[in-house]
Amino acid sequence: MSTTxxxxxxxxQSPTPDDExxxxxxxxxxxxxRPEVGAAVAxxxxxxxxxxTTSTFIKPGGVSTWLxxxxxxxIMAVAVALLMIxxxxxxxxxxxxxxxxxxxxxxxxxxxxNVWVSVFTALVIALVIGVVNGVLVMRxxxxxxxxxxxxxxxxxxxxxxxxxxxxxxVSVTGLQDAGGYASxxxxxxxxxxxxxxxxxxLTIFAATFWWFAVAIxxxxxxxxxxxxxxxxxxxxxxxxxxxxGVPVFRTKVGLFVxxxxxxxxxxxxxxxxxxTVQSTTGVGQEFIFIICxxxxxxxxxxxxxxxxxxALGALIYGMVQLGIVFEGWDNDWLYAFLGxxxxxxxxxxxxxxxxxxxxx
Amino acid sequence: xxxxxxxxxxxEVKDLGKSYGSVIALREITTSVRAxxxxxxxxxxxxxxxxxxxxxxxxxxxxxxxxxxxxIHRHMSSPRAALALGIAxxxxxxxxxxxxxxxxxxxxxxxxxxxxxxLRRLDIEAMKVTxxxxxxxxxxxxxxxxxxxxxxSGGERQCVAIARAVYFGARxxxxxxxxxxxxxxxxxxxxKYIAKARDRGLGxxxxxxxxxxxxxxxxxxxxxxxxxxxxxxxxxxxxxDELVRMMAGGSELExxxxxxxxxxxxxxxxxxxxxxxxxx
Numbered sequence: 272m273s274t275t276x277x278x279x280x281x282x283x284q285s286p287t288p289d290d291e292x293x294x295x296x297x298x299x300x301x302x303x304x305r306p307e308v309g310a311a312v313a314x315x316x317x318x319x320x321x322x323x324t325t326s327t328f329i330k331p332g333g334v335s336t337w338l339x340x341x342x343x344x345x346i347m348a349v350a351v352a353l354l355m356i357x358x359x360x361x362x363x364x365x366x367x368x369x370x371x372x373x374x375x376x377x378x379x380x381x382x383x384x385n386v387w388v389s390v391f392t393a394l395v396i397a398l399v400i401g402v403v404n405g406v407l408v409m410r411x412x413x414x415x416x417x418x419x420x421x422x423x424x425x426x427x428x429x430x431x432x433x434x435x436x437x438x439x440x441v442s443v444t445g446l447q448d449a450g451g452y453a454s455x456x457x458x459x460x461x462x463x464x465x466x467x468x469x470x471x472x473l474t475i476f477a478a479t480f481w482w483f484a485v486a487i488x489x490x491x492x493x494x495x496x497x498x499x500x501x502x503x504x505x506x507x508x509x510x511x512x513x514x515x516g517v518p519v520f521r522t523k524v525g526l527f528v529x530x531x532x533x534x535x536x537x538x539x540x541x542x543x544x545x546x547t548v549q550s551t552t553g554v555g556q557e558f559i560f561i562i563c564x565x566x567x568x569x570x571x572x573x574x575x576x577x578x579x580x581x582a583l584g585a586l587i588y589g590m591v592q593l594g595i596v597f598e599g600w601d602n603d604w605l606y607a608f609l610g611x612x613x614x615x616x617x618x619x620x621x622x623x624x625x626x627x628x629x630x631x
Numbered sequence: 632x633x634x635x636x637x638x639x640x641x642x643e644v645k646d647l648g649k650s651y652g653s654v655i656a657l658r659e660i661t662t663s664v665r666a667x668x669x670x671x672x673x674x675x676x677x678x679x680x681x682x683x684x685x686x687x688x689x690x691x692x693x694x695x696x697x698x699x700x701x702x703i704h705r706h707m708s709s710p711r712a713a714l715a716l717g718i719a720x721x722x723x724x725x726x727x728x729x730x731x732x733x734x735x736x737x738x739x740x741x742x743x744x745x746x747x748x749x750l751r752r753l754d755i756e757a758m759k760v761t762x763x764x765x766x767x768x769x770x771x772x773x774x775x776x777x778x779x780x781x782x783x784s785g786g787e788r789q790c791v792a793i794a795r796a797v798y799f800g801a802r803x804x805x806x807x808x809x810x811x812x813x814x815x816x817x818x819x820x821x822x823k824y825i826a827k828a829r830d831r832g833l834g835x836x837x838x839x840x841x842x843x844x845x846x847x848x849x850x851x852x853x854x855x856x857x858x859x860x861x862x863x864x865x866x867x868x869x870x871x872d873e874l875v876r877m878m879a880g881g882s883e884l885e886x887x888x889x890x891x892x893x894x895x896x897x898x899x900x901x902x903x904x905x906x907x908x909x910x911x
Contacts, residue, residue, distance in 0.1 A: 495752045497742045500731075504739055507728040514726035516740035574730045624730070 304626070306568025307580030309619045313566070313612075314583050314590070321594035328590075328597050331473040335462075338475065339544075341589025342482035343537050345582045347556070348563035349482075349489045350533030352581035355564050356493070357526045358506030358573030359408060359415040363400070364560055366426035367534030368553030371397050372542045373434055376443035379452075386451035394535050400426070401531030405524030415527075427554055434550040442549045446542070460543030478540045482582065485533070489578035502526065507574025562609055563588055566616040570624060587612070637667035641803050641834045642687070642718070647696035649682055655858060656682040660696070662853040662863040664803055664834040669825060671845035672838045673878055674855030680838050683855065687805055687836060688720040689713030719801035721792045723808055729781030733773060734762040736780045737795050761798070769794045769827050786817035790824045803834040810844050822848050842874040854878065879907070 302308070321328040328337075347364055354361055371393040378389035404422055408415045434441065446452060464472040493499040501522040504512035513519050534553070542548050565571065566587060567580025592605055642664040649657040657679045664670045674680045685691040686698065689707035698705050700716050707713050710720070727736050735758075743754040743761075762776045771790050773783075780788060789809050796804055806825065810818040825848050829835050839845050845852060852869055854861040854877055861877060891901040 491752075495755075497744060497753065500735055500739060500742055500753065503731055503735070504728045507730045508726075511726040511728055512739065514722070574728065 304623070305577065306575060306620070306623065307577040307583055308568075309616065309623070310567045310580045310583035310587065314587050317587055317590050317594070321590060321597065325594065325597040328594055331467065331471050333593065333597065335474040335476070337589040337593040338479050339589075340592055341586045342476065342478035343540060344556070344559060344563060344588050345482040345585030346478070346485050346533050346537050346540075347530075347560045348567070348581040348585040349485050349578045350530045351560040352564035352567060352569050352576050352578055353489055353493065353502060354526045354530050355561070355569045355571070356506050356573060356576040357502045357523055358509065359523060359526065360419060360561065361404065361415065361527060361530045362419040362557045363404065363422040363426055364419075364530050364534050365553040365555060365557035366423050366430065367397060367400065367531055368538045368541065368556070369430045369548070369550065370400070370426050371535040371538035372548040372552055373430055373443060373550060375539065376446060376542055376548045377434070377437055379449035380443055380445045381438055383449060386449050386455035389449070390455060390539060393538065394532070397531040397535035398528060401528035402524060404531070405527035408527070409520050409523055423557065430550045430552075430554075441551070442547055444547045446546050455539075456543050458543075459539045460546075476544065478537075478544065481536060481540060482585075485536075486578055486582035493578055498522065498525070503574060559588060559609070562613045562616075565620065566612050568616075568620060568623070570620055571617070575620075575624060584616075637665075637832060639666050640664070641666055641701065643697070643699040645697040645699070647683075647686065647693050647698060649686060649691065650694050657686075657693075657858045658695075660853070660855075660860045662851065662860070664836055665850075666802065666834050667829055667832050668850040669829050669835040669837050669848050670851045670853065671849035672836060672853050672855065673840065673842060673845055673874070675840055675878075677857075678855040679858040680840075680855055681807075682858075684720065684805055684807055684836075684838055687713070687718065687803075689718070717800055717802035718805065719796035719799070719803070720805040721789070721796055721807065721809065723811065727780050727788060727792065730779050732777045733766075733780050733783070733791060734759045734776040737762040737765070737776075737791065737798075741799060765794050765798045766791065768831075769797070769824055771824070784817060784820075785813050786820040789813075789821050793824055793828055797828060797831065797833065801833065803836065804828055805836045805838070807838050808840070809837070810839060810841065818844055840878075842871065842878045846871045846874055 327333045347368075351361060351364055374393040374396055375386075375389040378384045378392060379386060400422065404415070404419055407413070407418045411418070431441075434443070459477055462474050462476045464474050466472045493502060501512070501517045501519075504515075504517050505519045505522045509519055538548075538553070541552065563584030564576065564581040566584035567577055567582070569576030569581065588609070591608055595602060595604055595608075640663050644663070645661050647657065647660040648655070660683060662670060662672075672680055672683060682691065686693045686707075689710045689712050692706055692708060698707070700718070705716070707716075713720070728739065731739070734755075738758050738761075743758050744751050745754040745757075746752050759776050763773065766773055766776075769790055771787060771794065780791065783791065793804065793806070793809075809821050809825070813821060822844060825835055825837060829848070829850075837845060837849065849866060851863065851865050852874060853863045891898070891904060
């Protein structure tokens with residue numbers, strides 16, 4: 272996926288007269304230097320492994336399940352990757368899924384409000400939290416790791432406490448009665464069935480389409496717009512970026528808002544898919560997003576990375592999570608695997624960065 | 632912005648002074664910057680060079696004297712105001728993002744775009760071609776403008792920063808110690824590009840503490856010591872030896888040599904300084 276996605280973006284350069292000192296292997300070398308190559312290779316190997324060692328992994332039912340898991344994680348991982356390229360972290364990203372889901376769910380079930388009123392109220396809350404995160408980080412100079420750790424705990428506490436106060440339970444149910452539920456379901460919780468192979472059709476959920484859309488738009492913004500240039504510059508060398516006139520403040524606050532909005536989107540997708548939301552939804556996933564972004568080629572120090580890579584990182588996560596089940600292994604191996612992937616990816620990324628910086 | 636005739640005075644300062652409260656950082660500075668000429672500002676650490684640059688660059692306002700640009704008296708309140716007059720400053724840290732490609736760095740903050748509305752996108756082709764052409768005009772021949780700027784040598788990066796300032800309309804280029812962190816060969820490369828910028832009709836203000844770097848490219852030398860000007864000399868009135876002597880402060884160096892001889896009679900430093908004093 273990655274190499275084919277990268278190739279067209281490089282192709283329009285051919286009108287530039289190529290320097291004769293660049294050998295023919297240059298274009299291949301250029302593709303191999305892209306940050307998402309490692310994740311693409313790993314995803315391919317993992318896919319082949321589970322396809323050959325289990326029978327259910329490649330069945331339509333299996334594919335739609337791991338695609339769905341990858342989609343929800345992937346939307347967040349792409350947003351978190353943009354933020355990390357911009358040089359910041361957001362640990363409140365997971366709890367945000369719960370906050371927005373709970374807000375919408377409670378408004379619909381407890382107060383009987385229209386779906387779209389509830390959905391957009393949750394969006395406004397997400398926007399506000401994103402702006403607060405961004406402005407706090409930029410105005411105080413406190414590392415975003417600490418600031419968003421704070422907002423993470425605040426959101427986690429509020430999610431639990433407020434839910435308990437209002438509905439006296441830990442999970443929200445009974446959404447179907449709210450006005451406009453069908454249209455909300457259509458946008459966030461629908462699916463299409465495709466007859467490809469095997470007896471049963473392949474089910475693709477709305478989340479997967481959203482995931483593809485988010486990854487494509489993020490990649491386009493990152494590589495083809497001024498805003499993308501500013502993201503790389505703000506993360507790579509903040510002072511230099513400011514000196515040449517990059518609006519660093521605006522860029523970074525925008526990135527925090529993007530992550531918060533992604534949290535809202537995943538909150539809605541999970542709410543309408545499962546028609547329920549727990550007050551602990553999303554908690555504990557914030558590091559998974561970061562791991563997916565790093566596996567996809569993001570440097571922890573900022574200024575380098577890829578949105579497609581983060582989407583591939585999420586694909587790896589989804590495939591392994593389900594693959595482990597199909598293999599009949601203990602679920603807990605997933606965490607051990609994630610740890611190994613993270614360490615491996617960090618080492619590969621550092622090596623790639625060192626190669627990118629070496630004088631050629 | 633039109634390129635002025637070679638030799639036309641762009642910036643003129645007369646009895647310029649700057650004080651911070653009761654501290655007088657700079658007083659009675661007089662010099663000029665002309666199109667197609669290099670004005671060297673020499674001085675040791677703490678001589679007032681950085682205060683002088685900051686006034687020229689618009690970062691600080693002067694507190695006395697005249698600051699005349701194109702014949703008009705100016706009080707510049709911000710670097711943006713200086714830029715609007717075509718005065719660009721290349722600071723020591725160069726304001727580049729090492730992991731980004733050369734062309735993205737070249738246009739950073741002033742990217743070229745095409746298309747409208749949500750389809751407004753970077754005009755990558757135009758930026759790459761322009762970067763390559765502008766660098767070539769400065770005599771920098773890059774194989775690949777797509778390589779991260781961190782892969783260039785210190786001298787080359789300095790030159791990209793200079794080329795960028797030139798492209799974005801600078802008429803006067805202020806270079807803050809561009810050779811300070813560089814080796815002999817790299818310094819030579821930067822001096823070459825300073826000459827190139829001068830030949831393209833720019834007025835260059837070259838700040839340095841090294842007379843051996845200043846002399847070959849300079850047309851005019853202004854020496855600073857302890858916040859005062861020790862004079863503003865055209866090249867015709869100055870030899871390299873005189874410049875070195877004035878910079879080092881001939882008599883002070885002699886005193887230092889005697890002192891060291893007493894303390895460390897056999898050390899290499901003492902011998903070096905003795906040799907230097909003899910050569911003056």
